[in-house]
Amino acid sequence: MGKHVTFEGFSQPVLEVDADFVVVGSGAGGAAAAVILARGGHRVVIVEAGPWRAPEDYPSTTYGAMRDLFADWGSLVTQSRALWPVVQASCVGGTTVINSAIVVRTPADCFERWEREYGIDGAALRERVWAHQDRLERELSAEVVPPDARGLLNTLAMDAADALGFDSHYMVRYAKDCEGAGQCLQGCRKMRKQSTNLNYVPEVIERGGDVLSSAPVARVLFEGTRAVGVTGRFRDPATRRDGARYTVRARRGVLMGASATQTPVLLARSGLKSRALGSLFRAHPGTGIFGVYADPVDQNVGATQGWASMAFRVEPGLKLETLAIPPEMVAGRLPGGGRELVRRFREYRNIAMWVTAVRAESAGTIKPGLLGGAVVRYQLDEADMRKFRKGLAMVARMHFAAGAREIIPGIYGLPYKLGPDQVGLIDEGPLDPRCYIAILSHLFGGCPMSADPRQGVVDAGGKVHGTEGLYVVDASAIPTTLGVNPQHTIMALASVWAENLVS
Amino acid sequence: MNELVRFALVSFFPREGDLPGLAELGVDERIRELRRDSTALFWTGIVAAAVVFQLSPILTVHRPWPAVFLSEDELDAHAQKLATHPVYLLRQLIVLLKLMGGTFWGQSPEVRAFLHLPAYPEDPGTRRVEAHVARPVPGPRAPVAALVTLGRKEEERGRSHAGVPRALGEPEARHHGEEA
Numbered sequence: 260m261g262k263h264v265t266f267e268g269f270s271q272p273v274l275e276v277d278a279d280f281v282v283v284g285s286g287a288g289g290a291a292a293a294v295i296l297a298r299g300g301h302r303v304v305i306v307e308a309g310p311w312r313a314p315e316d317y318p319s320t321t322y323g324a325m326r327d328l329f330a331d332w333g334s335l336v337t338q339s340r341a342l343w344p345v346v347q348a349s350c351v352g353g354t355t356v357i358n359s360a361i362v363v364r365t366p367a368d369c370f371e372r373w374e375r376e377y378g379i380d381g382a383a384l385r386e387r388v389w390a391h392q393d394r395l396e397r398e399l400s401a402e403v404v405p406p407d408a409r410g411l412l413n414t415l416a417m418d419a420a421d422a423l424g425f426d427s428h429y430m431v432r433y434a435k436d437c438e439g440a441g442q443c444l445q446g447c448r449k450m451r452k453q454s455t456n457l458n459y460v461p462e463v464i465e466r467g468g469d470v471l472s473s474a475p476v477a478r479v480l481f482e483g484t485r486a487v488g489v490t491g492r493f494r495d496p497a498t499r500r501d502g503a504r505y506t507v508r509a510r511r512g513v514l515m516g517a518s519a520t521q522t523p524v525l526l527a528r529s530g531l532k533s534r535a536l537g538s539l540f541r542a543h544p545g546t547g548i549f550g551v552y553a554d555p556v557d558q559n560v561g562a563t564q565g566w567a568s569m570a571f572r573v574e575p576g577l578k579l580e581t582l583a584i585p586p587e588m589v590a591g592r593l594p595g596g597g598r599e600l601v602r603r604f605r606e607y608r609n610i611a612m613w614v615t616a617v618r619a620e621s622a623g624t625i626k627p628g629l630l631g632g633a634v635v636r637y638q639l640d641e642a643d644m645r646k647f648r649k650g651l652a653m654v655a656r657m658h659f660a661a662g663a664r665e666i667i668p669g670i671y672g673l674p675y676k677l678g679p680d681q682v683g684l685i686d687e688g689p690l691d692p693r694c695y696i697a698i699l700s701h702l703f704g705g706c707p708m709s710a711d712p713r714q715g716v717v718d719a720g721g722k723v724h725g726t727e728g729l730y731v732v733d734a735s736a737i738p739t740t741l742g743v744n745p746q747h748t749i750m751a752l753a754s755v756w757a758e759n760l761v762s
Numbered sequence: 763m764n765e766l767v768r769f770a771l772v773s774f775f776p777r778e779g780d781l782p783g784l785a786e787l788g789v790d791e792r793i794r795e796l797r798r799d800s801t802a803l804f805w806t807g808i809v810a811a812a813v814v815f816q817l818s819p820i821l822t823v824h825r826p827w828p829a830v831f832l833s834e835d836e837l838d839a840h841a842q843k844l845a846t847h848p849v850y851l852l853r854q855l856i857v858l859l860k861l862m863g864g865t866f867w868g869q870s871p872e873v874r875a876f877l878h879l880p881a882y883p884e885d886p887g888t889r890r891v892e893a894h895v896a897r898p899v900p901g902p903r904a905p906v907a908a909l910v911t912l913g914r915k916e917e918e919r920g921r922s923h924a925g926v927p928r929a930l931g932e933p934e935a936r937h938h939g940e941e942a
Contacts (some may be wrong), residue, residue: 323885407913587868
């Protein structure tokens with residue numbers, strides 16, 4: 260049995276730990292890789308920047324989620340024309356604690372594209388990824404949202420898709436016996452969502468590994484071109500004051516699973532020279548529209564996300580989903596201020612939020628900033644903005660097909676509410692990203708995978724070009740968008756690459 | 763500084779009929795918590811937004827003095843116009859104020875009662891410090907009555923597994939996403 264070590268005070272001595280492998284990050288990629296290595300008999304140490312919060316520690320409020328679970332209070336935004344937030348968690352389990360654990364297998368066309376554009380053996384990788392996805396679905400209890408956990412938010416969306424005649428489905432998620440508490444974004448206090456802090460991270464400890472929490476990595480240690488460990492200081496999650504130093508030395512390898520925004524920055528800070536480092540940053544920008552219904556929808560009662568359609572993934576390149584947001588977030592998101600804003604909020608029980616996520620082709624960069632954090636430069640080009648606008652118009656039409664009286668588009672320059680005969684205003688809406696409120700929640704690239712070291716940071720096995728013993732096992736290695744929710748792909752790719760190291 | 767932030771936040775969420783305003787919902791303690799808990803960058807953003815709110819009535823209601831000297835109706839119009847101002851950076855700063863004000867206001871027991879929602883329990887703010895963290899064991903499944911009723915309707919409509927194209931875990935029956 261291994262152990263968990265965390266910040267407890269400034270008087271802690273310097274911590275020195277030896278392992279076969281050190282894994283940086285405990286989210287979808289890091290935890291999935293770590294457990295494969297631990298099952299293979301290796302001694303693994305996971306180093307996580309955030310604290311370990313169990314379900315009994317999860318907050319209920321949005322304020323608590325920002326304070327206790329979100330990275331830097333959710334303050335990372337794209338630095339381009341539009342300032343769109345980049346949503347990530349910082350805790351043991353990473354973003355798997357605050358997402359909806361949506362399970363969609365990696366589409367076959369992604370592997371074909373990686374082969375065509377990045378020189379990867381797509382067919383071989385596809386079979387291994389799908390085999391691991393079989394396993395992950397079994398181990399993490401992938402289930403369709405149960406009928407008595409859906410809520411009107413999700414069943415109305417199914418009604419709309421049926422009425423409009425396009426394919427859709429109730430989501431499959433890593434959630435065992437979901438009871439529709441509607442608290443995915445704050446961490447599932449009901450313990451239904453299978454975030455990695457509940458399963459793979461404890462399993463690593465049970466198999467003799469250690470977990471360091473509240474321990475942001477300062478840099479990767481090298482001897483020549485070989486990565487031999489990581490070092491940093493513990494940090495008090497409440498005061499953000501630094502504590503004792505730690506160093507983890509790894510005999511066989513260092514695996515980076517710190518996220519698409521943190522891994523490229525950490526490698527740059529560690530002195531890695533690669534012309535592709537920080538490049539090909541991509542995302543699925545998402546935004547939504549409120550439908551206003553005659554009867555209460557109570558979107559916060561039922562699964563936070565339970566319905567989706569992939570019918571438009573290839574053309575025009577969109578995913579449609581439901582997304583319940585709590586009242587306190589709606590209060591801040593509705594247009595306006597003062598008494599008018601409060602009057603608008605009165606309709607909260609009658610509104611439903613459905614969203615579109617764009618399979619964007621636009622690419623940006625991730626670089627370290629002057630203060631050491633990530634600087635994200637990312638902007639949708641006109642073609643992607645057209646998809647974005649089209650997705651919103653589709654969501655608007657869905658609401659009316661489901662019986663909404665009106666919609667609240669939340670687009671700058673358009674009226675506060677639109678009726679069924681005004682959806683054309685969205686079709687012809689602005690193409691300026693500053694007119695929309697959006698977030699980046701599915702992130703890719705920054706350390707892209709390519710057989711060519713001039714094009715990519717890692718090879719087809721996740722190994723960093725030009726180094727020994729250094730691997731990337733998170734979404735930063737994925738060189739394109741997927742058009743589906745990425746957690747299942749990240750976990751499977753990390754598993755494949757860790758399996759290579761075991762064998 | 764706290765007073766400056768307070769003035770801006772409560773201006774966005776005033777009392778409206780039977781819905782209480784943020785000023786009546788313990789906002790001072792919430793602001794103290796925010797100042798203590800948040801990062802320097804986040805707090806600086808909030809203060810900057812509050813300063814902009816205070817100094818910008820000339821841009822909205824055409825009054826050349828700080829917002830604190832506006833009448834109640836002017837202040838209300840200022841909040842509404844600034845939140846929908848044509849200058850993007852102004853709007854974004856105001857989003858930050860609305861986000862925090864909305865968080866404090868919308869999660870209050872009084873507003874949740876208005877929405878027929880139970881009050882939130884206290885956020886524990888705790889973390890694991892022990893060497894061996896036990897795996898949690900979930901309690902019995904208990905969806906609320908409204909969801910159970912809706913679930914029965916779903917089953918009656920034959921939508922228990924609606925739309926999931928194929929079963930999971932079988933090689934010949936994979937859900938690879940490309941079927942769409």
